[in-house]
Amino acid sequence: xxxxxxxxxxxxxxxxxxxxxxxxxxxxxxxxxxxxxxxxxxxxxxxxxxxxxxxxxxxxxxxxxxxxxxxxxxxxxxxxxxxxxxxxxxxxxxxxxxxxxxxxxxxxxxxxxxxxxxxxxxxxxxxxxxxxxxxxxxxxxxxxxxxxxxxxxxxxxxxxxxxxxxxxxxxxxxxxxxxxxxxxxxxxxxxxxxxxxxxxxxxxxxxxxxxxxxxxxxxxxxxxxxxxxxxxxxxxxxxxxxxxxxxxxxxxxxxxxxxxxxxxxxxxxxxxxxxxxxxxxxxxxxxxxxxxxxxxxxxxxxxxxxxxxxxxxxxxxxxxxxxxxxxxxxxxxxxxxxxxxxxxxxxxxxxxxxxxxxxxxxxxxxxxxxxxxxxxxxxxxxxxxxxxxxxxxxxxxxxxxx
Numbered sequence: 591x592x593x594x595x596x597x598x599x600x601x602x603x604x605x606x607x608x609x610x611x612x613x614x615x616x617x618x619x620x621x622x623x624x625x626x627x628x629x630x631x632x633x634x635x636x637x638x639x640x641x642x643x644x645x646x647x648x649x650x651x652x653x654x655x656x657x658x659x660x661x662x663x664x665x666x667x668x669x670x671x672x673x674x675x676x677x678x679x680x681x682x683x684x685x686x687x688x689x690x691x692x693x694x695x696x697x698x699x700x701x702x703x704x705x706x707x708x709x710x711x712x713x714x715x716x717x718x719x720x721x722x723x724x725x726x727x728x729x730x731x732x733x734x735x736x737x738x739x740x741x742x743x744x745x746x747x748x749x750x751x752x753x754x755x756x757x758x759x760x761x762x763x764x765x766x767x768x769x770x771x772x773x774x775x776x777x778x779x780x781x782x783x784x785x786x787x788x789x790x791x792x793x794x795x796x797x798x799x800x801x802x803x804x805x806x807x808x809x810x811x812x813x814x815x816x817x818x819x820x821x822x823x824x825x826x827x828x829x830x831x832x833x834x835x836x837x838x839x840x841x842x843x844x845x846x847x848x849x850x851x852x853x854x855x856x857x858x859x860x861x862x863x864x865x866x867x868x869x870x871x872x873x874x875x876x877x878x879x880x881x882x883x884x885x886x887x888x889x890x891x892x893x894x895x896x897x898x899x900x901x902x903x904x905x906x907x908x909x910x911x912x913x914x915x916x917x918x919x920x921x922x923x924x925x926x927x928x929x930x931x932x933x934x935x936x937x938x939x940x941x942x943x944x945x946x947x948x949x950x951x952x953x954x955x956x957x958x959x960x961x962x963x964x965x966x967x968x969x970x971x972x973x974x975x976x977x978x979x980x981x982x983x984x985x986x987x988x989x990x991x992x
Contacts, residue, residue: 595770595874599766603762616823616827618754620827626896628835629706629888631805632838634805636842645786647843648840654806654839655806658803663972668813668956691948695810695900698945700922701925707890707922707926709886713882713883735919735923737749737919738918742915749895764838767878768842774870796982797987801983806835813949814895814902846863849866849869849870898914940984946980947981954970954974
């Protein structure tokens with residue numbers, strides 16, 4: 591197994607690097623939302639679910655994925671709308687809400703970029719003895735400078751190339767991990783420790799699961815790639831990214847159930863699952879460290895691209911994408927040196943919920959103006975229900991670290 595797993599990863603990587611796939615506009619447009627969805631959440635979701643959902647972990651993950659795809663349908667409605675400004679002009683409050691949500695989303699992206707790269711630096715430096723206390727900040731700043739300057743010089747297409755290679759490595763390792771877990775499940779005995787039923791009441795469990803929206807966040811980046819891809823491609827790529835990420839998340843959680851028992855009482859941290867998968871094969875922890883680094887790096891690039899798109903749209907093009915990359919990475923550098931990222935990330939989850947709520951309300955407006963017959967009322971009821979759920983998340987979601 592220890593020799594086969596790396597071979598599977600190499601084979602998957604070579605398959606993903608096929609020129610036909612790399613030349614596909616749909617795949618290139620899919621990489622950005624996919625990179626953001628499968629970010630740090632891929633590793634933290636297992637210990638979080640073990641603590642919050644216990645024996646209901648697979649059901650909980652499936653519910654979160656369903657909610658994200660449902661939410662994605664509202665955002666795809668906005669992508670495909672012919673004239674969003676005209677549609678929302680009848681409601682000045684929605685105009686202000688959209689602009690506010692854009693500003694909130696841009697700041698949430700800055701927080702996410704800083705958070706992802708700070709975690710990446712932590713993974714890399716965990717193997718270094720006697721590193722100075724400021725080493726994580728220094729390394730994070732260096733990587734942010736590289737992303738900002740490279741993005742300014744090469745533009746969106748240049749950042750996408752960096753993103754494609756890091757996502758390829760990450761997906762190849764995830765493919766090998768899922769294959770190893772499948773073999774482990776087929777060979778495992780029934781003596782694996784079972785997860786217990788959660789002791790918390792249902793409201794507490796729902797609040798913790800609401801915080802998991804941040805894990806599957808990232809598909810909204812498709813909204814802000816309009817300078818490179820037409821609306822139809824962006825809508826299709828968002829759905830494709832969500833389905834692929836959803837299958838990966840559900841499969842990962844489902845096949846990790848026999849390993850999650852010890853995590854119920856362990857501290858929630860990024861390295862917990864890395865230690866646990868060593869039971870399957872000793873090569874997996876090393877590979878997952880590489881996947882973790884690639885996850886943080888690709889997700890930070892994806893959110894940098896998304897944030898620049900938001901800034902360009904909200905400033906009417908006065909700040910273009912290239913300048914936006916410098917602005918975002920500069921703000922992220924300031925955040926890294928002045929703030930505790932783990933405390934700020936709780937606010938980021940609510941910021942994303944506020945943004946999604948605003949987009950859902952805009953989707954309701956689109957449906958009212960452009961849909962007819964029964965389709966109008968089905969979508970209105972659907973998006974209204976989604977708005978209620980997002981309001982609950984905004985007000986009551988518990989942070990992932992709790």
